[in-house]
Amino acid sequence: MSKTVSRRNALQLSLGAAAISLLAACGAKDQVGADGKKTVEIKVGYIADYNGAGLMAVADQQGYWAKAGLSPKYVPFTNGPLAIQALGTNNVDVAYIGSGALWLPASGKAEIWAVNSVSNADRIIAQPGIKSLADLKGKKIGIPAGTSGDQLFTLALEKEGLTRGDFQITSMDPPTIVAAFASGQIDSAALWYPLIDSAKKGKPDLVELFSNADFIDQLTFPSTFVAGPGRAAKDKELATGFISVVKSANDYRHANQDATVAVTAKFLKLKEEDMKAQAGVAKLFTSAELDELSAKGAIYTWLTGLQEQFKAAEKIKEVVDPKTFYNAELYVSTATV
Template identity: 75%
Template sequence: MNQPISRRNVLQLSLGAAAISLLAACGGQTDDAGSSDAAKEAVEIRVGYIADYNGAALMAVADEEGYWAKAGLKPKYLPFTNGPLGIQALGTDNVDVVYIGSGALWLPASGKAEIWAVNSVSNADRIIAQPGMKSLADLKGKKLAVPTGTSGDQLFSLALAKEGLSRDDFEVTAMEPPAIVAAFAAGQVDGAALWYPLIDSAKKGQPDLEELFSNEDFIDTLTFPSTFVAAPGRAEKDKDLATSFISVVKGANDFREANQDKTIELTAAFLKLKKEDMEAQASVAKLFTSEELATLSTEGTVHAWLDGLQEQFQKDGKIPAATDSKTFYNAELYTGTAAV
């Protein structure tokens, strides 16, 4: 015989059903909110940079102007002293994208990286010598410090060719850039292939140092672009990350072009350096708007820059042969991405 249901049982059943409905509703809301939050959660991107104006200005601007957040990214910054070290980190998956100078572009040409964006054209490299040494000929038989595979190394090769000399005419020592600064300032090396702002540091020890060659001495035949690069094939595998990063770079690039004084201040703060240091560094960089870079890319000018550098890399023995620069710089990826 069925037992009658008491008013108390009815109340308990009603409360139980209500609780189940409430839990279900809350569960649905939590899932929806969680999905929404997950969709909005910023994606971390590990960005390698070099601690100078060319290598860090766009990072400083992107931070200040909130471009990373607008693109759905959260940067983790990793400093490198030169481009080859940054590209080495790409190969071990310790960084997603890195800034490199023109001297390291032989690595993308060798299939070690792909270019996502051009940053600027540099005139920061120099061949320097101790006071009183007025030419490369004055340095014959003496010790020269050269950071292997960098833009300084590249300029050294160009200078040698122009003067009809070879590396065998000198005691060439491979050194990392910070070590070169210390050795030159202390008079332990007679000459060096280096770049600003490191030369400013070398001048603190040798204020009357000689500048024998600069990028500008070869500007009629070669252009020296700095770029942002990623591991080969990364854009194809992760196009969202690539286009998001490029959108940040474009936005920061156009801010820099329109607000150079402010960009100098932001970069100085980002690097914890003096504003005067940044002003000197900014003076050796040729800048373009993103629209200008897109035009230079689609018209083939950027590819001509890269092809010219490849010829030099081949002469220097850094690459066995030149390749189609379109294999490591996809201009359509850059031009097809809008700024944040």
């Protein structure tokens, strides 16, 4: 692995440390709910979009947390690497991440507790008039390092026979990318919906050069819920409680997508029409389908494929057995609440 890449990955993991340190770092605490029953606090990291917050919103509305004996405390993040860093400092117990951050569980920084969905939200976007990635040679591209957007950019480079050295790449956080793209400070970006909707407000004629769908035959892009490495073994009751909530919320979402859009919009204090657009960029599964995909090894295949891509991009040193960071048996054996 090159020193440049190592420094980039180290920088990504350190971003936002000052903000994260302001959160209260503490273990799970017993609480008493409104019905007088004891519950355990669980700190849940989420990303403020439909895929990153939908199951949390449903779990709140449907009372699944209380049924599982849990009381959630929500902590927002802008990307997966920051959320995983917070796991390492005990500022959250479990967090949502996109597929681009799965190199961190593969590196031993986290373990997967549940799959959320398969994404088609990522895009390589460019200013109007740009027709190909080659047109961007020597131009400025904003990329949130270590994310699914970064992952898609690597795939696009491989497909076009280009390298990162062909461009002026700047590592930026997602909100900054939106502002820089809209103002014309950068020529292209590796980003995802719904942030691209925000970019379109400033540049309605922006061009989408690549999406996840362009590589669906090569890779599957799952978003997941992760915890610190070894956490399920140390605190199985918390793990199974969380998984039971996620499974219940997942099945509700699958059967009631319009209602989930509405409750997620309310949870995030956003417009329902924005949530509807976001809901269209993910493939959803029932929990029974995820049980089967887990039991038959399909999810392990997804994770192995991603690791091979991460290794080629020099984000990980070697491909490891995905069973080291995803316990399919734990997921399958956990029932809904």
